[in-house]
Amino acid sequence: MIYRKSPEEVAAMKRAGRILVDTLNRLEDAVRPGITTGQLDAIAESAITAAGATPSFKGYRGFPASICTSPNHVIVHGIPGPQVLEDGDIISVDVGVFYEGWHADSAWTFPVGDIDPQAAELLKVTEASLDAAIARCKPGLRLGDVGHAVEEVATAAGFSVVREYAGHGIGRRLHEELWVPNYGPPGRREIMSAGMTIAVEPMVNMGGWETRVLDDGWTIVTEDGSLSAHFEHTVAITPDGCEILTLREPR
Ligand code: MG
Ligand code: MG
Numbered sequence: 001m002i003y004r005k006s007p008e009e010v011a012a013m014k015r016a017g018r019i020l021v022d023t024l025n026r027l028e029d030a031v032r033p034g035i036t037t038g039q040l041d042a043i044a045e046s047a048i049t050a051a052g053a054t055p056s057f058k059g060y061r062g063f064p065a066s067i068c069t070s071p072n073h074v075i076v077h078g079i080p081g082p083q084v085l086e087d088g089d090i091i092s093v094d095v096g097v098f099y100e101g102w103h104a105d106s107a108w109t110f111p112v113g114d115i116d117p118q119a120a121e122l123l124k125v126t127e128a129s130l131d132a133a134i135a136r137c138k139p140g141l142r143l144g145d146v147g148h149a150v151e152e153v154a155t156a157a158g159f160s161v162v163r164e165y166a167g168h169g170i171g172r173r174l175h176e177e178l179w180v181p182n183y184g185p186p187g188r189r190e191i192m193s194a195g196m197t198i199a200v201e202p203m204v205n206m207g208g209w210e211t212r213v214l215d216d217g218w219t220i221v222t223e224d225g226s227l228s229a230h231f232e233h234t235v236a237i238t239p240d241g242c243e244i245l246t247l248r249e250p251r
Contacts (some may be wrong), residue, residue, distance in 0.1 A: 002179055003169070003171050003172070003176060004179075004180060004193065006195065009171070010236045010245070012101070013102045013104055013163055013171065014104075014245045015099055016103060017245035018099045018101055018230060019048060019051040020105075020106050020234075021248050022047060022051070023044050023048055024106060026043055026044070026232065027043060027093050028110055031091060031110045031111075032111055032113065033086055033089075034085070036081070036082055036085070037071070037078070037080040037081055037082075038082060039067050040067065040091075040093060041065045044067045044093070048097055052099070054194055055096060055097070055098070056105065057094075057096045058104050060096075063218065064079060064132050065079055065080045065116055067095050068107075069083075070094070070219075070228070071089050071090065071091045072227055073225045073227060073228060075205070075228040076092070076107075076220050076230055077219070077220050079219060081112060083104070086112065087112060089112055089115070090109055090115060090227060091108075092107055092164065094106075094230065098174075102236075103105060103173065103206075105170055105201075108232075108243075109126065109229040119206075121157065122159060122229045124216055125153060126204040128181075129149070129231075130232070130233060133147070133200050133233055136149045137200065137235050138241045138242060139192055139193050139239065139240075140192070141192055142186070142191050142192065143179070143189035143198075144181065144187055144188035144189040146167075146200060147181035147182050148185060151183040161182045161202065161203070162209055162228070167181075167199045167200045169196070170197055170198065170199045183209075185196045194238055196238045198235055199232055200232065200233055201230065201231070202230070205222050205227070207222060207224040208222070208224050209226075210222070210223035232246075233246045
C-alpha cells in the first residue's frame with residue numbers, strides 16, 4: 001500500500017524534518033577528533049527530545065540507540081558507543097525524528113578533522129549523487145530513474161554503489177512501501193506521483209559494492225574494508241517536482 005500524503009500531511013512531515021535538520025547541525029558542530037560516537041548519540045537524543053519529538057530509531061526492531069553512527073568502512077546502521085573518532089576519519093550520522101505522528105529521516109557524512117583528498121572526494125561525490133537523484137524526483141518519472149542517477153554520478157567518479165540497501169517510503173511509519181534503489185537501469189519500478197514521500201539515500205563505497213553484516217546483527221560494513229559515505233534526504237513528490245523536507249541551508 002502506497003500512502004500518498006496531502007499538502008497538510010507533507011507540512012507535518014516537514015516539521016519533523018526541521019527538528020532533524022537542527023539535530024544534524026548540532027552533530028556537525030560536535031564532530032571532532034576525540035569525541036565518541038556515544039557522545040554524538042547523547043547530543044542527538046537530547047536535541048530531539050528537547051524539541052518534543054522522539055528518535056525514530058530507538059527501539060526500532062530493537063535498535064539500542066537514538067541515531068546510527070557509521071565511521072569509515074561502516075556503511076550504515078553502526079551502533080553508537082565508546083569508539084573515539086580520530087583525525088582523518090569520516091563519520092556518517094543517520095537520524096530519524098518522529099514528531100506529532102510523522103517521521104523524517106536524513107543522514108550526513110562529516111569529515112573528522114583533516115581528511116585525505118580521496119576521502120573528501122568520496123563525500124563530495126556521494127552528496128552530488130543525492131542531488132542528482134533528487135533532481136529526478138518528479139511526477140511521471142520512475143524510481144528506477146532515481147537509482148540510475150545515483151549510479152551514474154558515483155561510477156563516473158570511480159566509486160561503487162551499495163546494492164542490498166536502499167531508500168524507502170516514509171510517513172506515519174519509518175519504512176513504508178516503495179524501494180528506492182541506488183543503481184540499475186532507468187525506466188523501471190513505480191511511477192512517481194504527487195503526495196508520495198520517500199527517503200532517498202545513496203551509500204557509495206570507495207572500493208567494491210559488496211557488504212557484510214557484523215556479529216552485532218546491525219553494523220553493515222564494506223566487504224573489502226574500503227571507505228563508505230552515506231547521504232539521505234526525506235523528499236515529497238509535488239505536482240511539478242519535489243520538496244526536500246530535510247533541507248539543510250548552507251551554514
Ligand atoms: Mg536514515
Ligand atoms: Mg532511511
